Amino acid sequence: MAPKSLLRLLALAPGIATALQTLNGFDSPSKEYRAKFRYWFHDASLDHEILAEDIRALQQIGAGGLEIVPFYNYGFGGPGQERWDEFGFGTPAFKDVLVTALETCKEYNLVMDFAIGASQGQGVPVEPLTPGLAVQLMYGKATVRGGATFEGALPGPIIDWNEVPGFMQPQEKFGDSRLVGVSAAGVKSGAGLNNTQREIVLDEASLLDLTESVAEGRLVWTAPSDHEEYIVFALYERFTNQRSCKGIPADTIANGSWVTDHFSSAGSKLVTKFWNDHLLDGQVRDLLKAVGQHSWEDSMEIQASLYWTPDFIERFKSARGYDPTKYLPLLFHSSTAFHGNMAPYDVTYVLELENAGQSKYHQDYRLTLNEGLMEYLQSLDEWALSLGVSHSAQVAYNMPVDVLATVPSVSGPELESLGFTDIDIMLQFVGSAHLSGRNVVSTEVGAVPSGAYSLTLPSLVYLFTEAFAGGVNMMLIHGMSYGGEFPNTTWPGYTPFQYRFTELWSPRQPAWDFMSDIMEYTARNQLVLQTGVAKRDLAFYLFQDPWMTSIKKEAGDIRSRGFTYEYLSPFNLATENATVSDSVLASSGPAYKALVIENQFHISPDASQKLVDFAEAGLPIVVIGGLPNTTIGSSGQDVVSENIASLGSSHYTNVRFIENEDELVQVLDDLHVTPRVSVEASEPAAAAADLYTLWRSDANADYVFLYNKGSPATFGLTFAVGKDSVPASLNAWTGEQELIMAFNRYESGVNLNLTLQQHQTALIAFIPGEARPYVTSHTVNVVKIHDGPDGRLSVLINEPKAAKLIHSDKTTELIPELTQKPDVRLPNFEIGPWNLTLESWVPVDDPSDTHSAKKTLHLGPQAQLRPWSDFPAIQNVSGVGTYSASFIVPTLCYLPYDQTATIINFGQVLNTLRVWINGQQLPAVDITDAELDVSNYVVQGENSIEVVVSSTLFNAVKARADSVKMFGTGPLDIELYTNTDWQPHGLVGPVRLTILRKVLV
Template sequence: MRLTSLLITALLSRQSIAFAHKTTGPYDDLGSFQNPASRARPRFRYWLPDASVDPGLVQQNIKDAGALGAGGVEFLPFYAYGSEVSGADWVIYGFGTPAYLKMFKAALEAHKEAGLAMDFPLGPNQGQGVPARYDDEGLQWDLAPYAVAIPPNGSYDGRLPGWDTGDLVALVTAQVLSARNIAGQTVTTFYTVAVEDHMQYVLKNATLQDWTDNVSSEGTVRLKLPSSHGETYLLFAFYQYLTHTQNLPVSSNMTGTIFDNGSYIVDHFSAKGAQVVTKFWDDYLLEDAEVKELLSEVGNYGWEDSIEATSNISWTPSLPKVFYDKYGYDLKRFLPLFMFGNNNIGIQNAAPGSVECLLDTPDQGKGYVNDFRGALMEGYRAYVEHYTNWTNAMNLQYSSQVAYNLPVDVLASVPYVNAPECESLQHQNNVDSYRQFSGPAILAGKKVISNELGAVPTEAYSHTITELLWQVNRAAAGGVNQVVLHGQSYSGNYYNTTWPGYTAFFYLFSESYSEKQPYWNHGFSEALNHIARLQYSQRKGIPKVDLVVYSKDSASDPYLGTVYNQADLIGNEGYTYAYLSPENFALPRAYVKNGSLAPDGPELCAMIIPGPSNLTLDAIGYIKDYARAGLPVILSGGLPNIYFTEDGTETAARAGLASLQATQNVYTVAAGQVASKLSALGISPRVKVQADRTWYSTWRSDSDGTEYLFILSDLVKSAGTVSVATTKQPYSLDPWTGEERPILAYQQKFGRTVIPFSFAANQTAILVFGNTTTSATSLRTTEIPASIIGHEYSQAGSLHLHVSSSSLAETSLPLSNGKTITQLTNRTVAPSITLSNWSLTVEHWDHPLNIGDASTIALKHNTTHKLTSLVSWRDIPAIANASGIGYYTHSLAWSPSASASGAYLLLPKATNGARVYVNGHRVPPFDYQAPKIHISPYLHAGTNDITVEVPSVMWNYLRSIFAELWTGGIHPTDVFRAYGGLPGTVDNGLIGEATVVPYVDVHVG
């Protein structure tokens, strides 16, 4: 029966299958692999434009996300990313106002009704502040530096530079030994910017002097410095002041309420800043008993985003005391050393400071800088610990993108929140970067390591599902087990906003998820359920990691670039590793037993110290203790550096390093020889990889004896084996369908299980060993010939092989019952059929007649195209700029026979998802990376109609009308000029070859 126009119409209007949630459930309720619980599912960052929008539509957006397979949203009151919007009244509709409270309650109610869990930022925008009194000392502080030359006679008599800036913290002078201007280079992050020029001075350490007590109340000082030998001096003045930086700007002359000035960024280097935020919540939001009750029922994480507050020098008024208590000396005379590179090192990487001061000491003053950052770390720790304690007291939890962009050690910060969060944008999908972040969390026993995932510059409305899944898989390989997708958009009308609706970041970053994306109801739910099942497997039990790599920086690289850059650990054997900072060695789990570090956690079997590492004195002590307790320690690529503190004296550190080298179980190898040394020591990876390309793995052990293996084949097609340290029976967990199946091919020897795999690029596998819901079966083989395209186990455990046309080349198949099949089949299998002559019906998604109506999904119409091959829509002139949904139909003549028991449909990579219908029956979900679909149950003798439903991205169409688009009063074309203009068009549709592969069913017992 041919596909009728009525069926085409039905498919065009078909909606996704709703996912049924029951209740939100407790934090440790993961549900099942087939149906993960809400808290185990991915969530969307939901961009609420402001509290003036329709609460009912917000609730519907949230419920739609849940029906699609999300576990809820991270409810982010966006407020134009800190910009003002013409027409918006944020005195009335700003964060924390009665209108916002009504909206917040509506969002919580939607989560309760749908059985979802909601994250809630603690403030607008990035969550870095709240409405507050203008003079509140818990708001953000800055330290403004001023530097002037003292006249050649060494005398200074007058008013200090910058006197009216704020409160004087210190007046310091120092002799200048040399000076030079350093021309700014360019740095590339999301785009290329020029770094400001700056002056670099080398100061004589012995001449640093604090004159603060000599300054009069009017800001004048009289100084006389030695100048008989032509010495030159600089005078430095430092002032602290409240920045009053707003993360929600309001232009108002009113002073009637706390909301009249929007929201202020708070101090991030003391508990006072966090206390401002929690007091606001207690006084203005949680005084509503219903809101508090709803939060207890469906609240998930109180949360803060990346820290995007700028400054001259990171500061808090309590820092001098914190510094003295920690290090035992006064920081004030060393303040000139902190003027450069100690602001927001991520956001202000092109403006680290106009003056850089070094000392004439061996370490150039790095020890003092390290101590300054260590004191900042203490203040930041107090800040996040207050949030953690506050949320925990309400039986909620706290998540934060810890220390993101701050000049502190990120690895040291990770353990102090319930669910530390990283992000794909900053980590650049780098597995090594994720391992740096996840290592301290794993050691600290954090159950959730979160990732704000999916933001890619210039890919709004063009970020594909498979690209998103690649990002998810890379993060999982690095230890992440929760993603918050960036992000879901409010789908209604808003001020000065055209169709397709409110788009965060002015179309600059992906993505704007909503029903206005063709894949939203046509393939996205399969991807969300895939992510949910992956997360479920990565939340079970405890992660086990082979090795720990030492890493210490006083200020972490904001991008956490690769530290261990040798290929031997992954490429040769497949060792897994995580990173730790020496501050993490003080955690309760950080002890050695039976030769493993953290035996109650990751069971790290050896420690690697790369040559460029910075060893602290405390670290040397810890590591010597670990080695004496039986942990192998390998110094790789030369001796490590010394982490300087205070005056940079190396004597004690060098002695400690020499002592470490002489300690039993400490070894030194050349760079790239760690894997060889581990092998010589008898330390094998839990998951040993032998493959022709890079594979990443994770291993988790549950308390019930079940173990989970995740494998990612990176970037290109590959084949090989994994050898895992267990002899429990392996089963495959299919994240697309939720099914659990016995593994067909493996062998067990010497206490390990060896399993062969063949992967397409970026394919993954999830395996479970031990307790399963599937009946055990023992019949298996050791490897799968290319002729076996698939297999099935019956409920009774008998094995059926699906043998394709290449079978005659194979001569034997050994089975685990001792039998060997010398010929898989004596039947001639029907040859493969390449599908051509497709009919493509495109449902175009265009803007509504009134482009200002942002609430409309799309104005739709159909066109039909005859194709002899599957090419990109860009190569078909009539639809080169089209976006929407393509329905590819083909009529297949099928005749069941002895040479064709059934068939598989092989499709090219479904870049943006796909659904397949055979004779009107929708087949189960399949792997978008390499679609192989068993279509036998849907075939019948005669003509069979195959329809492939393929959603596009919206970019090509939006690009063609980009000059007409607005969001929140911003014309995105203006924004893109900084990026060199609009990106080009992208490929849409099925591209490649589609094949039907017949097989014969061979029952082997």
């Protein structure tokens, strides 16, 4: 039974906890564990002194480095474009920017990532129509009546297609078309999808490859008479001519960047050749070795009527064993389009109306495309490694491929919070990274389409903790903008994305000087979450090709028991890392205790063989709704059928079949599969469904990250550790490490109770050693037990009544009641009234200066703490608020001062909060549970307290939404300001002081 303790994660005043070093460097992690900022600069005309100052500002708040991105107005051109012959990507001036950034990072001991191209990094300057640039497949078509003869020139390509508008460059329609093949097909029927798109059903038996019948661009062919109508398709390869960055036609470099082929190494070699020829001199190479970490490419925002590479047919024939030419018209489908957006043409050709886009030919196409993408990524990674860095990329997830298969292709796989909006979606990404030994998975975090300057720090931390729970362990913060002036731009300064997206972190934000607390919290979590190896209880089999960002499991039922999980694709299962030892999958890696296959239908031949191998090696396998029995693509069905039949036989006692997921937990129990963290109880009972855990192990210790996504709750938890493991609490907000002195030890592990507020996290370490005497249970009025001085326990009690402890040696400790007087109460009161002074950040009088003027507003005593937005006179204020008050710590005649602990709770934190008592700054506050032990800061009698809070810049921008400009234009989505309420900021409390009894036993 769990001890009746309440393990509150109070930030301790210095000197309370016995010194403990569970994890070296935890108090102040080194740079490789610290969050980085994506840094946008407009072009190479920037002021180098300001660039250096911006980087220094990152170091001052505790960032680990930056990812430098030559923004060039997201590639769309704009102010200064006429000078890009001098300041464009790849120019000598651009190289000088790289040198300054690298040298400054070296000076301030930071790391630096660099985008491999302008804007998102999808291309480089090169002469148009150069081999290695992106190509696409198009078709032209003509109809022939059954029995009639087609004689004449082939139809030309239809070059106008349904491009994705808006955030990607349009294709420029020039250059020749190369004939790839000619095919024909008989028409069975047609159906309307909507007002603009139709599907025409082709007869598979009628498909013909007519390529050999073509001579000098002409075809003579008589259609069979078995169908009323045949369609002749002429298939052409054309350059996409999509720029990743505009330019000016002064020379090749000034002319902008062109998207490269992302489905072969020819594309990556264009990138690396440009860097080798124009940017990587000896100085840059040396600096990259000193401070460089990653080359980097953003999510792949590239367009094509059909994604292609010049030798695609040869690759296809070699890998798939047949010529795809006659099936190519089927591939122009929404399932092969960017993000599954829409079919490229208004008419789509299918073999059947149901499950169109999922035929074996589509799967074979996507398999081949996936192999080309992996070749592209691996080539970039090899080049980066040759420079002493590695390659990071937001791999594949806009493309019609299997993302889970592609993740291991780079050393630094990355996702982004804008697309990966749920923990379950992140778990689909990180599983293949963990299995393949990619220990660090990053996320571009904090891009929210809610209007610039609107993101609060608690909201940012929420995105961090969601990512941590999803197995992501490096935050790449979106982002920091260049701090200098910009043409035709007003206060508050250079604002990429035309005010649409958050966030523009920089010293221009009132919260900037308060971000160091967040940076330390993040670094400490990332240190733990990069230590050792991530462990998961369950692997879910997932085949989704093309992969889409969607939730596959709510999983509250298995989380309620404590089970953790992630996903693996058939490609992942077929790798050499996927082996079973001692009935555990990937025992030296994630160490999955069971594999779950839920309502999956497709599997590769290699993966089907692995399933049989797993079953024979004793891995528990639970099948929900049936085994996948259809091969992926067109080959290997006989192998799949044989292996699945073997797996479905009854002689594998470790393989269980159930009808629905409601039976999963019971079957796991029957198979003796237990979670590493078991939830024995929770209060309220439903809270366990919202508790996420992540386990890390190294040779020295086990570490557990816990995150409560739901309402405040108390959890009774058992951690599956050995008898020689001692629990310790690691406080990510303060850096303190303290032995946990209230727990129980059972055969199944260490059991303790943990209370977490909504969105609160905790870190618990289990270190080898002999436990000192500890408490196994106690009365409910004991709120915390610290490891005290001289081997004693420091017990905090919240009332004068007697308390009782049961020690691990079975002895009972009775702490007598404080006094016999019935009216004795421990002090508990609200601090106030507060005097408020606001520092309002507003534009300066000079419109050419985009920095803020800071005007002081003396608001005086506040009878009640309320957000600034509640007061009409200051609802439009952004800035910094200083609240001051005094309070009396009473002299208790019945309790010596050194036998008390003084706790202050600050209420809800709306953005940031820092506290000084009697002139001394307090430790960082956990913004999800803003409570501190201030015993070492207060004195008996009168005390002064000062609380300083900051806001976003949103309210001040909202008040001026009709006048703020970015190169002469206002916010792109003005309604993000005009239709949104004033943000609440300030100290809202109540700020409450509580005195507890402190007893040494």
